[in-house]
Amino acid sequence: MTGRFDGRVAFVTGGSRGIGKSIVQGFAEEGAKVAIIDVNEEALSETTNEFKEKGFEVYQKVADVVDAQQVKMAMKEVVDTFGSIDILVNNAGVIRDNMLFKMTDSDWDTVMGVHLKGSFNAAREAQKYMVENKYGRIINISSTSALGNRGQANYATAKAGLQGFTKTLAIELGRYGITVNAVAPGFIETEMTKQTAARIGISFEDLIKASVSNIPVGRSGKPEDIANAVAFYADEKSSFVNGQIIYVAGGPKD
Numbered sequence: 239m240t241g242r243f244d245g246r247v248a249f250v251t252g253g254s255r256g257i258g259k260s261i262v263q264g265f266a267e268e269g270a271k272v273a274i275i276d277v278n279e280e281a282l283s284e285t286t287n288e289f290k291e292k293g294f295e296v297y298q299k300v301a302d303v304v305d306a307q308q309v310k311m312a313m314k315e316v317v318d319t320f321g322s323i324d325i326l327v328n329n330a331g332v333i334r335d336n337m338l339f340k341m342t343d344s345d346w347d348t349v350m351g352v353h354l355k356g357s358f359n360a361a362r363e364a365q366k367y368m369v370e371n372k373y374g375r376i377i378n379i380s381s382t383s384a385l386g387n388r389g390q391a392n393y394a395t396a397k398a399g400l401q402g403f404t405k406t407l408a409i410e411l412g413r414y415g416i417t418v419n420a421v422a423p424g425f426i427e428t429e430m431t432k433q434t435a436a437r438i439g440i441s442f443e444d445l446i447k448a449s450v451s452n453i454p455v456g457r458s459g460k461p462e463d464i465a466n467a468v469a470f471y472a473d474e475k476s477s478f479v480n481g482q483i484i485y486v487a488g489g490p491k492d
């Protein structure tokens with residue numbers, strides 16, 4: 239059987255759970271070799287074992303996207319093991335929600351660090367290999383929060399920043415056969431949104447219900463919804479789609 243990503247190597251940051259895990263699974267099911275870095279050691283080893291049992295070829299490493307050296311080492315090992323990095327997904331993310339008057343320096347710096355510095359570190363390192371191969375797909379995970387969201391001054395700023403980053407890299411790297419695009423998810427059921435429910439003091443079920451009431455398709459998002467959009471950008475055939483932001487939110491945004 240031939241798969242859409244046969245012979246490709248996909249590197250996914252924060253790929254051990256939630257949206258990232260689903261992205262990794264989608265690539266592997268369609269033939270890619272996959273590499274995951276994550277700071278959550280336990281989730282990483284669980285997910286890797288699960289994927290290996292399915293027969294997927296997986297590289298895994300505990301590494302922090304904020305640390306350029308750790309990213310560099312992991313990418314070198316992936317290229318030494320699998321031969322290339324064809325697809326990079328900047329998915330690792332955290333929230334430190336708070337109203338502005340309560341937001342700490344650490345809330346701000348942590349969110350900027352993981353989303354912006356992390357994506358910068360990974361993209362700068364991956365492009366070296368991609369430019370050499372004259373092929374690459376970089377996909378950044380933004381959010382509908384980029385358009386503004388109460389309690390998320392840090393996160394909204396970072397996710398909007400990622401959109402500018404996406405468009406700029408698309409302009410710089412297009413000539414090397416590398417496209418750079420972003421997916422901006424709406425409400426997706428993951429540990430991250432469970433954390434939101436806990437912070438505002440309601441059950442996850444109630445948060446889902448409240449969110450769905452504002453979603454035109456009448457359901458909440460699942461990680462697979464995002465993996466599907468990521469796979470579209472990652473497809474070799476999407477070579478004329480560059481510098482775009484697709485909102486995957488069950489309805490129009492922006």
Ligand SMILES: NC(=O)c1ccc[n+]([C@@H]2O[C@H](COP(=O)([O-])OP(=O)(O)OC[C@H]3O[C@@H](n4cnc5c(N)ncnc54)[C@H](O)[C@@H]3O)[C@@H](O)[C@H]2O)c1
Nearest residue numbers: 252256257276277278302303329330331381423426428430
């Ligand atoms: N869940 C949603 O509704 C939603 C909506 C819009 C955007 N997003 C974005 O999608 C991405 C995935 O989110 P999720 O909902 O799956 O969250 P999640 O918390 O389930 O997964 C995030 C993963 O990133 C990892 N990570 C965090 N910091 C890291 C670091 N410094 N280095 C490496 N890995 C790190 C975590 O350990 C975790 O495995 C994030 O960028 C998030 O901002 C999520």
